Amino acid sequence: MGALEKIKAIQDEMARTQKNKATEYHLGLLKGKLARLRRELLEPQPGQGSSGGGQGFEVSKAGDARVSLIGFPSVGKSSFLSKVTNTKSEAANYEFTTLTSVGGILQYNGAEVQIVDLPGIIKAASQGKGRGRQVIAVSRTSDLIMMVLDATKGGDQREILENELETMGIRLNKERPNISLKIKSTGGVKLNSISPPKHLDEKIVSALLKDYKIHNADVLIRDENATIDDFIDIINDQHISYIKCLYVYNKIDAVSLEECDRLAREPNTVVMSCELDLGIEDLKAEIWRQLGLIRLYTKRRGIAPNFDDPMVVRANSTILQVCDAVHRDMKNQFKYALVWGSSSKHSPQKCGLQHPVHDEDVVQIVAK
Numbered sequence: 001m002g003a004l005e006k007i008k009a010i011q012d013e014m015a016r017t018q019k020n021k022a023t024e025y026h027l028g029l030l031k032g033k034l035a036r037l038r039r040e041l042l043e044p045q046p047g048q049g050s051s052g053g054g055q056g057f058e059v060s061k062a063g064d065a066r067v068s069l070i071g072f073p074s075v076g077k078s079s080f081l082s083k084v085t086n087t088k089s090e091a092a093n094y095e096f097t098t099l100t101s102v103g104g105i106l107q108y109n110g111a112e113v114q115i116v117d118l119p120g121i122i123k124a125a126s127q128g129k130g131r132g133r134q135v136i137a138v139s140r141t142s143d144l145i146m147m148v149l150d151a152t153k154g155g156d157q158r159e160i161l162e163n164e165l166e167t168m169g170i171r172l173n174k175e176r177p178n179i180s181l182k183i184k185s186t187g188g189v190k191l192n193s194i195s196p197p198k199h200l201d202e203k204i205v206s207a208l209l210k211d212y213k214i215h216n217a218d219v220l221i222r223d224e225n226a227t228i229d230d231f232i233d234i235i236n237d238q239h240i241s242y243i244k245c246l247y248v249y250n251k252i253d254a255v256s257l258e259e260c261d262r263l264a265r266e267p268n269t270v271v272m273s274c275e276l277d278l279g280i281e282d283l284k285a286e287i288w289r290q291l292g293l294i295r296l297y298t299k300r301r302g303i304a305p306n307f308d309d310p311m312v313v314r315a316n317s318t319i320l321q322v323c324d325a326v327h328r329d330m331k332n333q334f335k336y337a338l339v340w341g342s343s344s345k346h347s348p349q350k351c352g353l354q355h356p357v358h359d360e361d362v363v364q365i366v367a368k
């Protein structure tokens with residue numbers, strides 16, 4: 001039996017099995033098997049090349065962060081790229097106008113955000129339909145997925161796309177489960193936890209690991225609410241990506257005000273019309289917010305900083321990360337930093353490498 005048939009057989013069995021306390025363990029094991037088979041299916045076969053972006057499909061990374069546009073055909077992904085960047089991606093009123101990935105740069109707050117337009121994906125993309133797998137592989141490399149939805153279509157488009165991404169090991173707006181798994185060569189499976197886990201015990205943990213041929217491991221569960229699915233993700237850790245997702249309904253010019261209002265109230269959602277230029281500025285601001293970037297102005301001694309050319313780093317960065325962003329060798333020459341702005345107590349404050357910087361701080365690095 002091939003992997004696809006095995007997957008189908010397990011899915012059928014799961015559908016037949018009633019969900020209750022007594023079947024929880026069995027269903028959990030089936031889920032673990034399913035995750036393993038999917039992973040095997042997605043791993044490149046010998047001679048088949050990578051299952052990633054594919055030759056000539058992936059655009060190279062550029063700018064301070066990457067946002068990929070994921071959505072069904074003809075929802076307006078290319079229209080959006082052409083609107084907010086200087087790159088033109090063909091837009092037309094037929095499906096699959098875009099056949100490969102197209103990157104453009106959105107300039108915002110002095111940062112360069114790479115926007116990647118992608119072919120539309122369809123239901124069952126994760127099973128290899130259309131360009132689905134390549135598209136999802138590119139989305140895995142992004143800092144933010146912008147899921148483009150069609151306001152005139154409503155329904156379950158959001159859920160279908162979420163399921164496709166989920167199947168390919170992408171977890172949207174979710175933190176990596178707080179579980180540590182250390183594989184060992186002897187000693188059996190040992191389960192430890194900070195407080196008793198509600199959904200996991202030694203029996204299920206050992207059985208799940210056994211299916212992956214892991215017989216010796218130390219498992220530490222730090223989150224009492226961790227589920228069987230969470231643990232399966234930790235077993236498959238290298239194949240799972242945790243990525244932020246912003247939901248964007250386009251074409252609001254074509255729906256009633258009431259419908260537009262209803263869509264805008266969905267969680268983590270923004271609405272827009274590329275055609276009538278509605279909501280685009282708000283959306284840019286939201287992308288900026290979700291990317292969690294901050295601007296720093298670096299200066300040299302005795303010279304005013306250039307406020308037109310900020311350096312862009314991730315929020316919660318420290319002076320150490322600022323040094324690394326300037327030059328690989330900088331931290332070795334570092335003596336102290338002078339910082340002006342909301343992160344400093346004095347103006348300027350003399351700081352070490354561990355000092356966390358804030359948006360719009362001015363930073364001067366003093367070398368040894």
Ligand SMILES: Nc1nc2c(ncn2[C@@H]2O[C@H](COP(=O)(O)OP(=O)(O)OP(=O)(O)O)[C@@H](O)[C@H]2O)c(=O)[nH]1
Pocket residue numbers: 071072073074075076077078079080090091092093094095096097098099118119120121250251252253254272273274275276
């Ligand atoms: N009414 C309306 N139509 C729009 C809007 N934005 C784009 N369109 C139209 O929707 C159609 C599809 O737009 P595209 O930008 O090609 O969509 P896409 O998602 O890139 O499509 P594929 O590349 O085929 O997956 C085109 O005819 C656009 O003119 C909008 O805000 N309102």
Ligand SMILES: [K+]
Pocket residue numbers: 073074075091092093094095096097098
């Ligand atoms: K199109």
Ligand SMILES: [Mg+2]
Pocket residue numbers: 077078079089090091097098117118119120
């Ligand atoms: Mg397109």
